[in-house]
Amino acid sequence: MAENREANRRPDPDALLALAEKDRRGKLTVFLGAAPGVGKTYAMLTRAGRLKAEGVDVVVGLVETHGRGETAALLNGLEVLPRTQISHRGKTLEEFDLDGALARRPRIVLVDELAHSNPEGSRHPKRHQDIEELIAAGIDVWTALNIQHLESLADLVAQITGVTVRERVPDVVLKKADEIVLVDLPPTELIERLKEGKVYLPESASRAVDRFFRLGNLTALRELALRRTADRVDDQMVDYLKQNAIEGPWATGERLIVCVGPDALSEKVVRVASRLASGLNAPWIVVSIERADRETETTERLQRMEALFRLAEQLGAETRRVVGNDFVEEILKLARREHATQIVIGARRNRGWTRFFTPSLPDALSRHAAGLGVYFVTPEKSEKPAAPAPLPRMTIASFRQSALIAGGLTAATAVVGKLVHLFAELPNISLLFLLAVLGAAVLGGYASAFIAAVLSALAYNFLFIDPLHTFTITAPHEVFALVVFLSVAIIAGGFASRIKEQAEVARVRATALQSLYDFSRKLSTAAKADDAIWLAVSHLQASLKRNIVLLLPDKADLKVAAVWPPDTELDVTDFTAARWTRDKQETAGAGTGTLPNSRFEFRPLMGPHGLVGVCGIQQAEESLDINAERALSAILDQTAIALDRARLSEESVEQAAKLEGERYREALLSSISHDLRTPLATIMGAVTSLRQLGDKMTVESRDDLLQSIEEEGSRMSRFVSNLLDMTRIESGTLKPKSDWLDVADVVQSAIERARKHLPGKTIETGIAPDLPLVEGDSVLLGQVLFNLLDNAVKFGGEEPVNVYARRDGQDVLISVTDLGKGIPPAELDRVFEKFYRRGKPDGRAPGTGLGLSISRGFVEAMGGTIHAESPAVKKKGTRIVIRLPAGEKKADEKKADRAK
Numbered sequence: 001m002a003e004n005r006e007a008n009r010r011p012d013p014d015a016l017l018a019l020a021e022k023d024r025r026g027k028l029t030v031f032l033g034a035a036p037g038v039g040k041t042y043a044m045l046t047r048a049g050r051l052k053a054e055g056v057d058v059v060v061g062l063v064e065t066h067g068r069g070e071t072a073a074l075l076n077g078l079e080v081l082p083r084t085q086i087s088h089r090g091k092t093l094e095e096f097d098l099d100g101a102l103a104r105r106p107r108i109v110l111v112d113e114l115a116h117s118n119p120e121g122s123r124h125p126k127r128h129q130d131i132e133e134l135i136a137a138g139i140d141v142w143t144a145l146n147i148q149h150l151e152s153l154a155d156l157v158a159q160i161t162g163v164t165v166r167e168r169v170p171d172v173v174l175k176k177a178d179e180i181v182l183v184d185l186p187p188t189e190l191i192e193r194l195k196e197g198k199v200y201l202p203e204s205a206s207r208a209v210d211r212f213f214r215l216g217n218l219t220a221l222r223e224l225a226l227r228r229t230a231d232r233v234d235d236q237m238v239d240y241l242k243q244n245a246i247e248g249p250w251a252t253g254e255r256l257i258v259c260v261g262p263d264a265l266s267e268k269v270v271r272v273a274s275r276l277a278s279g280l281n282a283p284w285i286v287v288s289i290e291r292a293d294r295e296t297e298t299t300e301r302l303q304r305m306e307a308l309f310r311l312a313e314q315l316g317a318e319t320r321r322v323v324g325n326d327f328v329e330e331i332l333k334l335a336r337r338e339h340a341t342q343i344v345i346g347a348r349r350n351r352g353w354t355r356f357f358t359p360s361l362p363d364a365l366s367r368h369a370a371g372l373g374v375y376f377v378t379p380e381k382s383e384k385p386a387a388p389a390p391l392p393r394m395t396i397a398s399f400r401q402s403a404l405i406a407g408g409l410t411a412a413t414a415v416v417g418k419l420v421h422l423f424a425e426l427p428n429i430s431l432l433f434l435l436a437v438l439g440a441a442v443l444g445g446y447a448s449a450f451i452a453a454v455l456s457a458l459a460y461n462f463l464f465i466d467p468l469h470t471f472t473i474t475a476p477h478e479v480f481a482l483v484v485f486l487s488v489a490i491i492a493g494g495f496a497s498r499i500k501e502q503a504e505v506a507r508v509r510a511t512a513l514q515s516l517y518d519f520s521r522k523l524s525t526a527a528k529a530d531d532a533i534w535l536a537v538s539h540l541q542a543s544l545k546r547n548i549v550l551l552l553p554d555k556a557d558l559k560v561a562a563v564w565p566p567d568t569e570l571d572v573t574d575f576t577a578a579r580w581t582r583d584k585q586e587t588a589g590a591g592t593g594t595l596p597n598s599r600f601e602f603r604p605l606m607g608p609h610g611l612v613g614v615c616g617i618q619q620a621e622e623s624l625d626i627n628a629e630r631a632l633s634a635i636l637d638q639t640a641i642a643l644d645r646a647r648l649s650e651e652s653v654e655q656a657a658k659l660e661g662e663r664y665r666e667a668l669l670s671s672i673s674h675d676l677r678t679p680l681a682t683i684m685g686a687v688t689s690l691r692q693l694g695d696k697m698t699v700e701s702r703d704d705l706l707q708s709i710e711e712e713g714s715r716m717s718r719f720v721s722n723l724l725d726m727t728r729i730e731s732g733t734l735k736p737k738s739d740w741l742d743v744a745d746v747v748q749s750a751i752e753r754a755r756k757h758l759p760g761k762t763i764e765t766g767i768a769p770d771l772p773l774v775e776g777d778s779v780l781l782g783q784v785l786f787n788l789l790d791n792a793v794k795f796g797g798e799e800p801v802n803v804y805a806r807r808d809g810q811d812v813l814i815s816v817t818d819l820g821k822g823i824p825p826a827e828l829d830r831v832f833e834k835f836y837r838r839g840k841p842d843g844r845a846p847g848t849g850l851g852l853s854i855s856r857g858f859v860e861a862m863g864g865t866i867h868a869e870s871p872a873v874k875k876k877g878t879r880i881v882i883r884l885p886a887g888e889k890k891a892d893e894k895k896a897d898r899a900k
Contacts, residue, residue: 025135025136025138026134026135026136026137026138026139026140026141027135027140027141027178027179028131028135028140028141028143028176028177028178028179029140029141029142029143029177029178029179029180029181030114030143030144030145030174030177030179030180030181031043031044031142031143031144031145031181031183032144032145032146032147032174032180032181032182032183032225032228032229033144033145033146033147033182033183033184033185033225034146034147034184034185034218034221034222034224034225035146035147035148035190035218035221035222036146037185037190037193037194038183038184038185038190039183039185040144040145040146040183041063041064041065041071041112041144042068042070042071042074043181043183044063044110044112044142044143044144044181045060045063045071045074045075045078045110046074047142048060048078048108048110048142049074049077049078051108052077052078056107056108057106057107057108058078058079058106058107058108058109058110059078059079059080059081059101059104059106059108059109059110060075060078060079060080060081060109060110061081061096061097061101061109061110061111062081062083062095062096062110062111062112062113063075063080063110063112064112064113079106081097081100081101081104081109082097082100083095083096083097084096084097084099084100086119086121086122087121093119095118095119095122096111096127096130098123098124098130098133098134101134101139102133102134102137102139105137105139106139107139107140108139108140108141108142109134109139109140109141109142110141110142110143111127111130111131111134111141111142111143112143112144113127113143113144114127114128114131114143114144114145114149114169114173115127115128115145115146115149115167115168115169116167117167118130120597121597123576123580123594123595124593124594124595125593125594125596126169126593128169128170128173129593129594131143132173136584145169145174147221147224147225147228148161148165148221149165149167149168149169150168150169150171150174150228151168151169151170151171151271151274151311151314151315152171152271152274152275152278152315153224153271153275154168154271155267155268155271156224156271156275157221157224160216160217160220160221161214161217161220161221170314170315170316171274171278171314171315171316172313172314172315172316174228175316180229182225182226182229184222184225184226187215187218187219187222188215190218191215191218227279228278254280254281254282254341254342255282255283255284255285255338255339255340255341255342256273256276256277256280256282256283256284256285256340256341256342256343256344257284257285257287257331257334257335257338257340257342257343257344258270258273258284258285258286258287258312258317258343258344258345259287259288259289259331259343259344259345259346259361260286260287260288260305260308260312260346261288261305261346262288262301262304262305262308263346265346265348265377265379266308266346267308267311268346268377268379269344269345269346269377270286270308270311270312270315270317271315272344272377273286273317273344273375273377274312274315274316274317276342276344276375277316277317282341283318284316284317284318284344285317285318285319285320285334285338285340286308286309286312286317286318286319286320287319287320287321287322287331287334288305288308288309288320288321288322289321289322289323289324289327289330289331290321290322290323290324291323291324291325306623320334322334327361327364328361328364328365328368331343331365332365332368332369332372335369335372340372341372341373342372342373342374342375343365343369343372343373343374343375344375344377345361345362345365345374345375345376345377346362346376346377346378346379347360347362347376347377347378348360348378348379362374362376401444401448402440402444402445402447402448402451403448403451405440405443405444405448405452406440406444406448406449406451406452406455407451407455409436409439409440409443409452410433410436410440410452410455410456410459411459412436413432413433413435413436413456413459414433414459414463416432417429417432417433417463417464418463420432421464429460429464430460430464433456433457433459433460434456436452436456437449437452437453437456437490439452440452441495449490450490453490515539515543515631516631516634516635519535519536519539519635519638520638522535522539523535523536523638523639523642526642526646528646529552529642529643529646529647529650530561530562532639532642532643532646533550533552533561533562533613533639533643534562534564536550536562536615536635536636536638536639536642537549537550537562537563537564538564539635540564540615540617540632540635541564541565543628543631543632543635544617544624544628544632546617546618546619546620547563547564547565547568547600547617547618548563548564548568548615548616548617548618549562549563549568549570549600549615549616549618550562550563550613550614550615550616550639551578551582551613551614551615551616552612552613552614552643553582553611553612553613557579558575558578558579558582558614561613568618570600570616571599573595573597573598573599574589574598574599574600574602574616576595576598577589577594577595577598577600577602578600578602578614578616580594580595580602581602581603581604581614582604582611582614585604585606585611586604587601587602587603587604588601588602589601589602589616589619590618590619591619591623599618599619600616600617600618600619601616601617601618601619602614602615602616603615603616603617603636605636605639605640605643606640607640607641607643607644607647608641608644609644609648612640612643612644612647613639613640613643615636615639617632679712679713679716680712680716682708682709682712683708683709683712683713686705686706686708686709687709689705690702690705690706714757735861736776736777736780736858736861736862737776737777737778737779738775738776738777739775739776739777739778740773740774740775740887741773741774741775741776741777741778741781742771742773743767743771743773743774743805743812743814743884744767744771744805746778746781746782746785747765747767747785747803747805747814748765749782750782750785750786750789751763751765751785751789751803753782753786754786754789754790754793757790758789758790758793761793761800761801762800762801763789763800763801763802763803764800764801764802764803765802765803765804766802766803766804766805766806767804767805767806768805768806768807771805771806771807771812772807772812772886772887773886773887774812774884774885774886774887775862775863775885775887776862776863776864776884777858777861777862780858780861780862781858781862783854783855783858784854784855784858784859784866784882785803785814785816787852787854787855788816788852788855788880789801789803789816791818791852791880792816792817792818792820792878792880793818795818795820795821795878796818796819796820796877797818797819797820797821799818799819799820799877800819801816801817801818802815802816802817803815803816803817804817807886808883810885810886811883811884811885811886812883812884812885812886813881813882813883814881814882814884815879815880815881815882816879816880817871817877817878817879817880818877818878819876819877820876820877820878821876821877822870822876822877822878823868823870823878825870828867828868828869828870829867829868831852831868831878832852832853832855832856832866832868833853852868852880855880859882859884862884863884863885864882864883864884864885865882865883866880866881866882866883867880867881868880868881869881
């Protein structure tokens with residue numbers, strides 16, 4: 001048991017990966033205080049001075065002393081980087097020089113005031129984003145922060161102190177800090193320092209004491225700072241235990257689901273949930289639910305949801321969007337799937353009679369959330385009640401149109417009813433007016449249906465209920481019938497209008513799905529990266545009606561791969577934002593926190609193997625709605641996969657070419673080592689014998705050695721000639737002559753040359769009379785025939801070699817046949833590959849493996865074909881057949897040419 005327990009005690013893989021990621025980045029140290037004046041900057045400079053004395057490369061990027069002499073004195077002896085000057089609203093501001101710090105690249109850089117907002121025109125809107133870039137570059141950063149600047153505590157600090165903090169820092173920045181140094185000072189001492197003028201100037205100090213620096217405020221802020229530091233220390237301890245597989249106080253396993261909507265209370269819900277998750281050391285998911293059967297969200301509500309999700313992500317939450325009609329069921333389903341232990345939701349009481357008929361979502365959750373804790377966040381008494389979901393805006397034009405539809409259908413129904421009533425008195429004539437209500441609902445929506453219901457009730461009363469042509473009703477049962485009719489008409493009209501809305505929603509979503517399907521189908525047929533790029537750019541521009549640009553990484557920079565419309569151009573700011581997206585693999589540009597002055601919003605295209613490109617969408621006054629955003633994300637994902645697939649295909653082709661080249665190189669080296677070394681050894685041996693024993697040797701012996709030198713020299717010459725011929729073929733510089741050739745003469749010349757170089761070998765010929773001329777190069781054709789004869793002699797054994805030439809239709813066939821052991825049928829086509837040689841099982845075979853490959857190149861250059869086959873008669877040996885197109889000259893012209 002003990003051994004099994006030891007085996008299971010392994011470090012947490014996720015914790016080890018997080019530790020490895022931290023090792024590649026710089027370290028962030030935050031000097032945290034409860035309020036200004038506790039000595040954060042003083043403590044940071046004191047510690048930096050000690051490290052500087054020890055030889056550590058520490059520089060000051062930016063420190064604000066606020067006129068404090070004690071703090072300014074600590075800058076002596078420290079290197080201070082120059083500040084950059086930025087023009088802002090007619091003034092020149094001195095700000096932290098981010099590029100200067102990156103170029104200087106010290107071991108540690110001090111950057112004060114973490115919550116500072118940068119002026120317009122800076123690379124990042126917030127200083128904490130500058131620090132994140134320094135850390136990503138591997139530079140350690142020290143900074144200072146007051147607890148009231150944390151995003152999740154902003155509303156709580158405003159409630160405690162009555163002061164709204166404008167400059168805020170996302171909680172995730174503090175959560176990712178490698179070290180938090182708490183600089184603490186009792187509230188009474190801080191107030192004394194303030195009165196002595198050590199925090200602010202005297203005139204500012206008196207106002208600060210009256211407003212912010214009260215004993216109760218400072219005590220509450222101090223408690224917040226201590227609690228947050230303790231939470232971070234606990235996180236660090238848990239990380240250490242996981243990384244070292246030490247059994248200890250693990251996290252409790254709490255997990256929160258936070259339900260939000262586009263109302264004002266949801267922001268408070270997110271902030272409270274952030275503090276709750278931090279206290280429980282638990283992950284949390286912020287979820288919003290959208291109706292599946294209707295589009296109830298307006299642009300304003302969608303923008304509020306986007307802002308709320310961004311806030312949640314800054315505070316460290318995971319965000320989800322869920323589509324469904326039953327909100328309670330969807331929330332509980334998500335909670336079970338994510339193993340949540342608590343649900344956080346905003347709770348408002350329904351006012352008036354609605355509480356009895358429409359139970360609130362929190363009440364429904366509390367009844368059905370068995371085994372789950374439900375945490376209610378209630379609004380303040382001063383907060384206004386939640387506004388209901390807005391109804392569709394009714395303009396004068398739309399009301400007029402609805403009224404015209406309702407009035408027209410009601411009038412037409414009344415006329416039809418009167419005509420029917422002339423021929424037969426029907427007791428249920430009101431059903432005709434019900435059809436008018438349904439028709440108005442389908443054509444004009446709910447407003448038109450409601451108007452039609454009222455008009456139909458009045459028309460039915462006026463025209464068909466006694467006394468006629470008055471709105472008076474004398475019979476009680478007619479009153480009841482009229483009320484029932486009006487109720488049924490309104491309900492039926494509502495259902496019809498609802499069905500129309502659902503059909504419209506389905507139509508919009510079906511259109512979006514069809515568009516994505518069409519794009520996917522077209523993208524699947526795009527084999528090249530350029531086709532996929534232009535398809536994506538044109539499809540996005542047509543869908544979003546905005547200028548689109550797509551950039552691809554090119555060595556150390558980005559290149560514009562496609563833009564649509566074609567006249568779209570990028571300026572310096574746009575390229576800078578695009579490079580940021582490429583380097584950081586995060587969204588940048590317009591509407592983001594990085595280089596928002598750019599006209600485009602740049603998004604990374606992430607494939608399975610990393611970033612493959614950057615897409616820029618020019619921003620407009622109206623942001624993208626949720627359907628367009630989803631379509632954009634889907635198109636970008638599919639484009640990224642297509643580009644990654646095209647890149648892998650190109651790499652596969654290149655790799656195959658490299659492998660083929662490597663195979664040819666090895667074959668060439670093997671060929672050279674064999675076919676050059678053997679004749680060289682023979683030549684060197686013969687030359688050595690002649691020099692040392694020439695006078696003592698007989699004439700016959702010297703002639704034999706000289707003949708050996710000549711034969712081996714010719715062999716080397718043929719080998720080098722083959723290499724040169726193959727080089728000409730591969731480079732495309734082979735240009736054969738175009739002369740009229742007598743095939744019989746070329747065949748005889750090749751046979752005589754072969755007999756000279758291959759003595760003792762029997763070569764039989766069979767040339768048909770009156771062969772037509774062929775157009776080609778006699779030298780190349782002769783070399784082809786010699787190569788074929790040489791190959792046939794090597795592999796034909798002792799049997800004779802047969803050469804035949806005859807006419808076959810409009811072609812001339814030349815065949816060279818040996819009677820050796822032959823070639824397997826599966827390898828008949830391979831014999832024309834470079835360096836392919838048939839031989840013994842050990843792979844050693846005579847020749848270079850270039851003769852047949854060169855022959856194919858020469859024949860094809862002259863417009864002919866060549867192939868290998870096995871003879872069908874004797875079922876052994878190999879036949880190489882050359883087919884050349886016959887010339888148009890007649891036999892008498894041929895004879896005349898011969899006579900000349």
